[in-house]
Amino acid sequence: MKVMAQVGMVMNLDKCIGCHTCSVTCKQAWTNRAGTEYVWFNNVETRPGQGYPRRYEDQEKWRGGWELNRRGRLKLKGGGRLKKLFGIFASPVQPELDDYYEPWTYDYETLTDAPLGDDFPVARPKSLITGKDMKVEWSANWDDNLGGTSELGHLDPIVEKIRKESEDKIKFEFEQTFMFYLPRICEHCLNPSCMASCPSGAIYKREEDGIVLVDQDRCRGWRQCITGCPYKKMYFNHKTGKAEKCTFCYPRIEVGIPTVCSETCVGRLRYIGIFLYDADRVTEAASIEDEKELYQAQLDLMLDPDDPEVIAGARAEGIPEDWMDAARRSPVYKMAKVYKVALPLHPEYRTMPMVWYVPPLSPVVDLLSEQGHDAEDAGNLFGAIESLRIPVEYLAELFTAGDTEIVTGVLRKLAAMRSFMRGISLGNDPDDSIPEAVGMEPEAMYEMYRLMAIAKYNERYVIPKAHVEQAHNLEEMGCSLDFDDGPGMYPSDPFGEASGKPTPVAVENFYALKQRQTTDGQTEPGELRGRVNLLNWDGRGVPRGLFPKTEDNPQMSPDSPAHGGGAAGPGPDYGGPSSQAGPSGNPLESQPPREP
Amino acid sequence: MDILLWGVLPYVMVAILVGGSIWRYKYDQFGWTTRSSQLYESKLLRIGSPIFHFGILAVIAGHFFGLVIPKSWTEAVGMSQDFYHFNALFVGGIAGIGTLGGIILLIIRRRTTGPVFMATTKNDKLMYVVLVAAIVFGLWTTLASVFLGDHGHNYRETVSPWFRSLFILQPDIASMAAAPFSFHLHTLVGMLLFCIWPFTRLVHAFTAPLHYLFRPYIVYRSRDVGPAPGSRARLPGWQPVGTRDRDRK
Numbered sequence: 001m002k003v004m005a006q007v008g009m010v011m012n013l014d015k016c017i018g019c020h021t022c023s024v025t026c027k028q029a030w031t032n033r034a035g036t037e038y039v040w041f042n043n044v045e046t047r048p049g050q051g052y053p054r055r056y057e058d059q060e061k062w063r064g065g066w067e068l069n070r071r072g073r074l075k076l077k078g079g080g081r082l083k084k085l086f087g088i089f090a091s092p093v094q095p096e097l098d099d100y101y102e103p104w105t106y107d108y109e110t111l112t113d114a115p116l117g118d119d120f121p122v123a124r125p126k127s128l129i130t131g132k133d134m135k136v137e138w139s140a141n142w143d144d145n146l147g148g149t150s151e152l153g154h155l156d157p158i159v160e161k162i163r164k165e166s167e168d169k170i171k172f173e174f175e176q177t178f179m180f181y182l183p184r185i186c187e188h189c190l191n192p193s194c195m196a197s198c199p200s201g202a203i204y205k206r207e208e209d210g211i212v213l214v215d216q217d218r219c220r221g222w223r224q225c226i227t228g229c230p231y232k233k234m235y236f237n238h239k240t241g242k243a244e245k246c247t248f249c250y251p252r253i254e255v256g257i258p259t260v261c262s263e264t265c266v267g268r269l270r271y272i273g274i275f276l277y278d279a280d281r282v283t284e285a286a287s288i289e290d291e292k293e294l295y296q297a298q299l300d301l302m303l304d305p306d307d308p309e310v311i312a313g314a315r316a317e318g319i320p321e322d323w324m325d326a327a328r329r330s331p332v333y334k335m336a337k338v339y340k341v342a343l344p345l346h347p348e349y350r351t352m353p354m355v356w357y358v359p360p361l362s363p364v365v366d367l368l369s370e371q372g373h374d375a376e377d378a379g380n381l382f383g384a385i386e387s388l389r390i391p392v393e394y395l396a397e398l399f400t401a402g403d404t405e406i407v408t409g410v411l412r413k414l415a416a417m418r419s420f421m422r423g424i425s426l427g428n429d430p431d432d433s434i435p436e437a438v439g440m441e442p443e444a445m446y447e448m449y450r451l452m453a454i455a456k457y458n459e460r461y462v463i464p465k466a467h468v469e470q471a472h473n474l475e476e477m478g479c480s481l482d483f484d485d486g487p488g489m490y491p492s493d494p495f496g497e498a499s500g501k502p503t504p505v506a507v508e509n510f511y512a513l514k515q516r517q518t519t520d521g522q523t524e525p526g527e528l529r530g531r532v533n534l535l536n537w538d539g540r541g542v543p544r545g546l547f548p549k550t551e552d553n554p555q556m557s558p559d560s561p562a563h564g565g566g567a568a569g570p571g572p573d574y575g576g577p578s579s580q581a582g583p584s585g586n587p588l589e590s591q592p593p594r595e596p
Numbered sequence: 597m598d599i600l601l602w603g604v605l606p607y608v609m610v611a612i613l614v615g616g617s618i619w620r621y622k623y624d625q626f627g628w629t630t631r632s633s634q635l636y637e638s639k640l641l642r643i644g645s646p647i648f649h650f651g652i653l654a655v656i657a658g659h660f661f662g663l664v665i666p667k668s669w670t671e672a673v674g675m676s677q678d679f680y681h682f683n684a685l686f687v688g689g690i691a692g693i694g695t696l697g698g699i700i701l702l703i704i705r706r707r708t709t710g711p712v713f714m715a716t717t718k719n720d721k722l723m724y725v726v727l728v729a730a731i732v733f734g735l736w737t738t739l740a741s742v743f744l745g746d747h748g749h750n751y752r753e754t755v756s757p758w759f760r761s762l763f764i765l766q767p768d769i770a771s772m773a774a775a776p777f778s779f780h781l782h783t784l785v786g787m788l789l790f791c792i793w794p795f796t797r798l799v800h801a802f803t804a805p806l807h808y809l810f811r812p813y814i815v816y817r818s819r820d821v822g823p824a825p826g827s828r829a830r831l832p833g834w835q836p837v838g839t840r841d842r843d844r845k
């Protein structure tokens with residue numbers, strides 16, 4: 001047994017409202033650069049839908065992930081090593097830009113520059129690839145909220161598969177029954193096929209936390225990883241000629257704060273924590289013949305952090321004690337292995353993905369309440385889960401390689417939790433028969449409710465910091481403990497403000513945000529009192545409070561009062577709060593008042 | 597003049613090739629890539645690129661066979677001059693024409709596909725000129741020996757001994773000087789190509805990923821050691837998004 005730690009994520013799909021905040025903040029943080037215009041490390045898909053890039057789940061076309069060869073051994077679906085080398089001169093299976101979408105911007109300048117005329121000027125869409133006018137026809141979420149699904153829904157590979165299996169009768173039912181959102185990032189797999197496909201060996205899994213990264217200096221742009229990844233979460237930067245991917249925001253994780261997508265998630269549906277797993281058995285688990293057993297095999301890889309044998313193994317591998325402690329408190333371990341409500345996305349790709357999903361109960365609940373039933377009654381919910389075959393089959397194709405029993409089991413647990421807690425909050429005695437019906441203890445169900453419904457920040461994110469003794473290796477260098485009291489506490493460095501090590505941006509933003517969120521007033525009184533509100537400043541003069549305090553000048557003004565200030569006599573009252581901060585300090589102000 | 601061309605220049609070329617490659621490997625790992633344009637256009641690339649690349653690999657093998665292996669060796673294993681020559685012309689001709697055809701297709705694609713042309717740098721253009729010239733002149737020497745009768749010039753008695761003599765640091769300048777003009781031209785352009793090689797996208801050939809055949813599939817690595825952010829210049833790859841609006845300016 002070789003115990004290794006892996007940072008994992010769980011997303012509770014019931015809470016996703018499809019707002020795309022995670023995608024946007026991720027893009028701002030990581031892919032707002034030339035060459036990555038079309039790249040979304042995080043994207044949110046409406047399911048049923050084609051996804052991004054279009055129909056990426058159709059592995060018969062894209063050849064991503066692993067399959068078993070005749071001898072039952074793992075083999076890249078895209079072909080073995082020799083085949084890959086022979087195909088290297090023009091990668092045979094490669095998504096083109098059209099499979100993602102052609103990125104664009106708008107010609108905003110004409111809005112202000114256009115000469116006076118009868119027509120309103122318009123900002124034409126311009127391709128970010130050619131710079132020419134273009135027609136916008138697709139994007140990363142074009143079929144958002146089932147937009148166009150009545151015409152294009154059949155292109156969803158999973159819909160295609162379900163339809164083939166149960167013939168056309170579901171068609172009508174299907175469009176009416178359900179919809180949910182699926183946010184996706186890189187899966188940071190235990191058995192990544194992108195890594196196995198890389199001819200240069202530039203993609204690696206970090207020993208400490210299992211994050212999968214591309215070494216930008218070693219990538220030579222052979223593009224085999226893009227074929228290899230079945231989730232199509234490897235992207236080609238067409239300006240630099242290198243592959244790029246989701247980094248699990250490793251500079252943030254290293255200092256113990258959640259990824260940008262998680263931190264900004266409006267629905268608070270993301271959970272981050274540590275898994276301990278047995279690295280020696282990964283290949284064996286991924287090689288199980290029956291696809292439907294892959295979920296269980298993956299679950300079996302996850303080790304119990306309370307097991308003395310595991311603890312001894314972890315110590316032998318040098319996993320620090322605080323990481324062990326984090327593993328014991330890990331929300332992702334609890335949801336995946338203890339409560340068994342989180343499922344891996346497409347286990348049949350055999351990559352052992354480490355971003356897990358709690359399947360949504362909402363399609364069932366919505367339908368029940370639309371039909372006028374009590375959607376929180378355990379009996380109703382259980383019955384509906386059994387009878388709503390199509391949503392369950394669809395979810396099973398996503399999360400369990402088609403095994404509907406597992407999905408049904410999870411949905412029943414979610415339904416039980418809902419109705420059990422409803423009883424408690426109505427002041428009734430807890431109905432212990434409900435948890436029993438899904439094989440859970442009432443206490444465990446309550447714990448699960450706390451984690452999934454209350455979802456406190458420090459219970460959602462249990463992220464051990466990278467170690468201080470390893471600090472010289474960190475991307476965001478510096479002792480992470482220095483920042484416990486926020487950016488205001490840094491001692492000044494000997495050579496002035498800018499000297500010394502830079503404060504990690506992630507840390508600074510994090511504490512600034514925290515300060516703003518936890519302060520009592522609307523603005524921080526100590527910080528902003530007496531400052532000029534720039535919205536009200538007329539641009540003339542340098543009123544007191546225009547600039548923030550500095551060490552040299554505690555008066556919040558750039559100049560000493562002797563420079564002008566009071567000497568100018570009672571200055572003109574030009575209205576607005578800025579004048580309340582004191583008389584103007586600018587001699588140019590000594591002109592007659594504008595208004596009588 | 598002959599001394600300069602065939603006694604000095606080859607060593608200058610080797611110095612630039614080796615020195616330049618080491619320098620680039622050391623200081624420009626990030627720029628060391630194939631700079632693939634398959635994302636923009638794939639149909640023509642899928643035809644042209646393999647033809648060109650497999651062609652040029654065959655051409656390199658042919659050069660090795662013709663330049664490095666002495667005539668006496670092939671004769672020792674019972675290969676007649678006629679047989680050798682026929683093979684060299686036939687196989688070499690096919691490889692050469694394939695290479696040329698492939699690169700012509702690729703250049704047409706590069707010129708006619710908007711995004712690919714926009715991604716073409718001046719450096720690329722210069723490289724294409726020299727590369728195509730080297731291929732054309734090389735093909736010319738081969739074809740000339742077919743059509744100019746009497747098997748043309750036997751380069752295995754002039755160019756090849758000179759090539760081998762370079763390695764023992766006693767360049768056989770007289771042999772090379774005796775070769776016809778077409779061979780001189782091809783050799784000179786070839787040397788020019790190797791001189792610019794380290795500074796163009798051609799470097800990707802030096803990191804042909806043959807080790808892929810032997811490495812384990814899953815790569816574990818410890819955290820990288822690197823300088824702190826903010827303490828180094830902005831890395832390449834972080835240029836802001838925008839369009840070059842060609843219509844406007």
